[in-house]
Amino acid sequence: MTVAPPPKNTKVNMIGLERADYKGKPSTLCAGCGHDSISAQIIAVCYELSIPPTNVIKLSGIGCSSKTPAYYLNQSHGFNTVHGRMPSVATGATLANHKLIAIGASGDGDTGSIGLGQFKHAVRRNVPMVYIVEDNGVYGLTKGQFSATADEGQKLKYSGVNDLPPLDLCMEALIADCGFVARSFSGDPKQVQALLKAALSHRGTAVIDIISPCVTFNNHDESTKSYAYGKAHEEILQEITYVAPQQEITVDYEEGTTREVKMHDGSKIILKKLGPDHDPTNKYRAMELLERAHQEKHFLTGLLYVNEERATLPELVKVTDTPLVHLPQEKLRPGREALAKVMADLG
Amino acid sequence: MTVAPPPKNTKVNMIGLERADYKGKPSTLCAGCGHDSISAQIIAVCYELSIPPTNVIKLSGIGCSSKTPAYYLNQSHGFNTVHGRMPSVATGATLANHKLIAIGASGDGDTGSIGLGQFKHAVRRNVPMVYIVEDNGVYGLTKGQFSATADEGQKLKYSGVNDLPPLDLCMEALIADCGFVARSFSGDPKQVQALLKAALSHRGTAVIDIISPCVTFNNHDESTKSYAYGKAHEEILQEITYVAPQQEITVDYEEGTTREVKMHDGSKIILKKLGPDHDPTNKYRAMELLERAHQEKHFLTGLLYVNEERATLPELVKVTDTPLVHLPQEKLRPGREALAKVMADLG
Amino acid sequence: MAIDIQQDPSLTQVSKGPIINDFSIVAATINGSGSQTANTTLIRALFKMGIPVNGKNLFPSNISGLPTWYTIRVSKDGYVARRDEYEVLVAMNRATQEEDIQKLASNGLCLFPEEWKLKPTRSDILYYPMPVAALAKASGADAALRDYVANMVYVGALSELIGIELGEIENALKFHFKGKAKAINLNLGVVQAGAEHIRSNFAPSDRYRAERMNGTAGQVLIEGNSAAGLGAVFGGVSVVAWYPITPSTSMIDSLKEYADDLRVDAATGETTCAVVQAEDELAAIGMVIGAGWAGARSLTATAGPGISLMSEFAGLSYFAEIPAVIWDIQRMGPSTGLPTRVSQGDLLMAYFASHGDTRHVVLLPGNMAECFEFGTTSLDLAEELQTLVFVLSDLDLGMNLWMTDPFKYPEQPLKRGKVLTAEDLARMGGFARYRDVDGDGVGQRTLPGTQHPLAAYFTRGTGHTDEATYSERPDDWENNLRRLVRKHETARKIVPAPITDEVEGAKIGIISYGSNDPGVQEARDILKKNNLPSSYMRIRALPFSESVREFVEKFDYVYVIDNNFDGQMAQLLRLDMPDKANGIVSLAKCDGLPLTARWISGAILEQER
Amino acid sequence: MAIDIQQDPSLTQVSKGPIINDFSIVAATINGSGSQTANTTLIRALFKMGIPVNGKNLFPSNISGLPTWYTIRVSKDGYVARRDEYEVLVAMNRATQEEDIQKLASNGLCLFPEEWKLKPTRSDILYYPMPVAALAKASGADAALRDYVANMVYVGALSELIGIELGEIENALKFHFKGKAKAINLNLGVVQAGAEHIRSNFAPSDRYRAERMNGTAGQVLIEGNSAAGLGAVFGGVSVVAWYPITPSTSMIDSLKEYADDLRVDAATGETTCAVVQAEDELAAIGMVIGAGWAGARSLTATAGPGISLMSEFAGLSYFAEIPAVIWDIQRMGPSTGLPTRVSQGDLLMAYFASHGDTRHVVLLPGNMAECFEFGTTSLDLAEELQTLVFVLSDLDLGMNLWMTDPFKYPEQPLKRGKVLTAEDLARMGGFARYRDVDGDGVGQRTLPGTQHPLAAYFTRGTGHTDEATYSERPDDWENNLRRLVRKHETARKIVPAPITDEVEGAKIGIISYGSNDPGVQEARDILKKNNLPSSYMRIRALPFSESVREFVEKFDYVYVIDNNFDGQMAQLLRLDMPDKANGIVSLAKCDGLPLTARWISGAILEQER
């Protein structure tokens, strides 16, 4: 890599990149859209973790949320795929090169409506990626129809009243054996960043459902995805501080109130229990909490469930340690004798 | 209807039909296939409940299981749709004519793999139908690949070892707010019949996941979907007796051991708790039991969850009581004045 | 500064007297800024002055902040095709103003917000700075509404500059705000202030004038998607399933709105038209097919990506013979393409949709009346032919405002096709679902729920006998496909026939379809002036009626005008009449915009040179 | 009874001396009964006797219990096309025996289970009852295996009746059971008993005889799907995603088996070829596109319903220019159709797949060598052209046993297309993803993970500039589509060229492709005997090479042979050369079976009459 060293006086991270190196193109979303602040957190976290952007791939489907990969990490390859099918594309890409860090951005329509099947099956396969749902309960880009996560009884300007129960994408992930299930709120940069850091250290699929209000079509007070509702009803489950292995930070938290979860790469996340004590390794409990939150119409934020046990898809398939895309012809095409033997065996 | 009255000496049901009137074409499935016995139970139940076959529609996707509608109810309209998309076709058909009794037959591949999204969304919409999954953990018709409900670690003759966790279709239905979730075993005609009767009385989507061993490709002893495994590990949750409103049967069960669930049409199902006390209106409990069964690798049979509250899709859409397909032109096309007014309003 | 520019004598002297009712206005704005009300107000006012108009909105594929151009063509001759040129520019988007001004016709008028402090760069146009922010503020509107009403400044300025009657603007505002006085007055105030600003600061302009005439009497303004939604409601649609996608969404929005009004029993609140938003296009078409099978009149609306996803079900509808209607409001493809730009690129896809040997019925509406009328026709044909019917409208027809005569009430009863009742079955003693009893390739069907023991049949996408039983026999397969070909031939006879304008002494023949019609019509006038009178056939459906061949045979060669890249209509014509293939000359353009008369006539003249 | 039938003098006297190595054997069984081992044993024994053979399995779309016909054609002349006629019948399926016997050629031999107690109905054939159940029981096999080994009775009977060497049968059993003595001996015992039964109960038959010759030396027997799977493994495929569907499943089964053997490091157990079973076809093609984008050589295999579902992604691959390969092992459509019958009905669909203006590269293998070779070619072309490549094989090629010369080792290195490395970027100072630097319409790409700050670009299915940035500009759109047309022209030049056999004095030209080849070859011999020598072009890819036009131009008209209903190849040819459209005569048949030489030659002779 032949990058000129940064000028002395700019702030750089551990790999010598400036924050600006993590930027994307200017956003074309509505001013105030929750999605933009999620993009900002992705930039911040990748910078802070000193992730080489050239190791990252950004994938998405179609929607306002799915436009966002263009707005962060200009130096990462990006792929705006087709509506609802990002999970399969990410599956193929990470199989082809399992050393890439895959960040998927999707919407509640993209994931919960058209993409539900692919989402669940990708989770089930434990595709190694951070899967961010920018969840606003509407189809933003097609101007405000209800998505599958819209609240029952919610009103929209053009679409009337929603009479169907919402799907809970965290619950969906959970029962598809997802090893990292979290929820946050786009207006809470601190928590979003903490969860993103934890997710980036997770080995398999890490699902973060981020409530991200659509200021244009879904910011009515009665919606649980509005800012007003979010701020009033948010029930913070824990606070998470990410401890990067390169730079051990000892946190100033009372003993006994923290819970360590060991990530695959050796890093740890430390949970501060603010709400009712939550054990993120307890699946029943996560399910119950989600179901209760659903019935009581509030949402829980924080890391709901974590399990580092499951092998990822490239591990299950046992691909070579060298990514498949880097294999030379000698590895990809068996030798002359091999063909001769196959032919002889047929004879 | 100009049906000749049945000869005096044959047994007929309350609407004067013989059991033979409920038969289908001869099955072309493998001898001993679990699916065939499910077909037999459908025939038995429809006959016993005196359901007019001309009021029934039978729908399916593609697969061995999806072939079965041809093997029962010759006098009912049948529709073998495309792979994994039966739920949407059933949605349209029941909206068009909400007085029809819809019975869907599907497989675990048809529902759990390609059809997962449609399945979940149909359940979420509460499409009025009995949705039967004939669940064998394999793709029978394409000769024995793993489906999404195959056990982790299971071996198949041609496909090696399955390394992915199974989806639990009852759990999937449950968290999509399904109002009737049951599981059974094709080798248990009594329970299958009881559940079918209950399901036919349910107003919305009634999901019955019936473990139905594929004798040809998935009858290895280590599979939870094999006969041997099923018989050994089945843990009967309750026994169900259907009480048809037309003919009140008082059952000979001890007081205190039964639990009544009121169905929408006024009929009741009475549950006998054989296993640990199970309250089928408790969603948490159903979720927990399923999750535990999943971890302990056994399956629970019986009615896991029931909730008659939710409105069905035709109710939500508020279609006319007369099925849409029976509306005359006067109802389908607004009058001359209506068009004149629209035109005037444009001017 | 403003006054200075206006008084520059080098500018005013180029004026050559007024051009009346024959120019285009472009409002260059950013989307989400609320200019749509201003634009439709202008259009409506001009229209009510009796002047033929057409509006075309060129908008981006996002929600707010990107450039949008709204073009109002004013044409005393009634031309409604897109023009590239514009004589009046309302520059409201700083990001594009340079290019916008550059493209303005010589002698043009350029309105812009005074706050920009623009330096004039062209001496052949007139610049009109407007105190947009100041007037909006002065209006007394809430801060939140200020940007929105600001657009009324240019409405007022234009009314003064080109003579749009303030009374008609007021009427248009009344129409738009459904009589709500507060909104009307607020906006009208800004309009008046805008007009007043021009009046008191600039010399009267006489370059472009709107003058009352009698060119629109009795007509109405409507968008194609509204016409189609309304048409479906009057066509007796009873089950609608859809998934949002631009530019089809507004068709379903309209349909639902009209259905809520006209198809709901006020007493019970019950509807005769179920509308369901599906989770994707596969589910939408699945629902339509389920409903069609059960006997409902059923449709979905979508755009390119949707019809790709519907391919498998398209084959099922074709082969299992289930009525279904898909409105494809075409946008630019391939792939996600340009969701807010027009194209006719789905023609081949729609005709051949699905694997195996399939050919579908495709309707091609070319104006508002047909968008309305095909609402009935498509459902009729689907039921008569028991098959999938595509209707290929497009973004230009669907989302732009068009003048039209009021729609005619459909006089024909709904055609429900060959449906047997229990009584029929009792009389006939049974039936064979796929038997060609009438020689037209169309079998008889029964609906689920028909109360007769012989009513049931089994529907499948696999090989079947004419009694609908499963069959793998080669002869059954071939016989079935042969019948489907006969059915296709029946379709040929009953689909909407082409509209032909044959001209005595025509030297050339032109074939086109859909939204190309206004451009072709205007191009023919240009050709005529160039001594090239032409005959014209507008195709309205696939498969082609017999008269298409007759038309083609009259000429050595015909020009086929397509708004797609590969000349897809020309390709289909060549396939249909290989003996004439060499005489079918494809003229195709595809840049996301409606075809102009200039391009069409130019392309033909170049060929003829 | 048996002996009686044989000794009827009226039967034996019709014999006209032996027909050697030129007849067909049909084993009519029910599926799931295990007859496949018997049939392949017969084929292999005949093949090893040096006699050209071909096997065709006509099987139903279920798992067990329905009729299956396995045809072995024995042809000293090396003809391997399907024949309608058969001279030897092994009737093992009671349900179809009547029809099966009826179709048996005059002078034919009919073997059947003695238990049926069949009454002879034809006097022009010889009946051979076999004590199938008794011999199976006598074999000592487990009760569970008895039905399975019962099939060996007819192997033995045939060996005696038509002279298949027992030694070669033994060798074939050894091959099949991979040397497992117990299985070999058990089966061989039944074979011998079957032969002995014929020997001792019937007069020797001399009607049809297999005689050792030298027609298969050095050749091997293989199915097209195995050849394709093997070809992909040697073509360097590294990511395979698929969803099971007949008749493509066995291609992936073979691929996986060969990959497990040849592409897995024995020490680490790591594979260089990832195979993933997706949840459906949309996911399968999504994975392939993701892998292709990341830089893997990637493919999926499917059949008609699968390609319909892949339509949307096909457009993305085309427009975003991502390498991907789809093997479509064609079966009969439309819709679910006949999953176990052959057709070439997906040609139009594959070429035009997806909405908008799309045209894809399609390869058309016609024999085993090409099934193998195109394993590499398809992946090479996908990467060189950065686009989707379809390979259209079919059920006949894919699932039947064919003779072939051993495959040649691919000598050319893998072609990976224009991929820039970090070093390239450092040297070049950046790149523009979609710029046509070489004039061939193909841009340069970088792979994700390339360690250079200028390596990244943004891939999208929406409008873009040549630098891969989002654009809605009309000129960007048009320029991009124009480049894609140039790329299509490049494809024309580098896809596999047609194979032409031009014959001096040929009166007619024939064009065909794929699995029609054996039928056409044999038909040409028939035509020649009818004084109609022909030239022949076998097309191997779309878009058409220039030589296709040259061939067509040599004749007033050419016959285009299609195994589909609508003559899809003829249609594509007409579109490609409208000036010759009228001279393209379509001869198409589509009944689920491979085309016979008799039908092809008959159809041409009828035209020529």
Ligand SMILES: Cc1ncc(C[n+]2csc(CCOP(=O)(O)OP(=O)(O)O)c2C)c(N)n1
């Ligand atoms: C196949 C297909 N169907 C429909 C669309 C139209 N479409 C674009 S974005 C979108 C919904 C986006 O909703 P969501 O994923 O929630 O994203 P948001 O805009 O709310 O962030 C739809 C329906 C499409 N692009 N492709």
Ligand SMILES: Cc1ncc(C[n+]2csc(CCOP(=O)(O)OP(=O)(O)O)c2C)c(N)n1
């Ligand atoms: C679109 C499509 N893809 C694939 C297939 C092939 N296919 C037919 S049945 C089947 C799986 C059936 O599995 P399941 O639903 O579990 O039914 P079973 O045969 O086990 O009863 C598949 C993959 C198809 N018919 N259509």
Ligand code: SF4
């Ligand atoms: S429409 Fe909603 S989701 Fe889309 S950019 Fe605007 S605020 Fe964000």
Ligand code: SF4
């Ligand atoms: S293959 Fe399996 S599922 Fe299919 S019919 Fe046979 S036993 Fe049943």
Ligand SMILES: [Mg+2]
């Ligand atoms: Mg959304």
Ligand SMILES: [Mg+2]
């Ligand atoms: Mg199954």
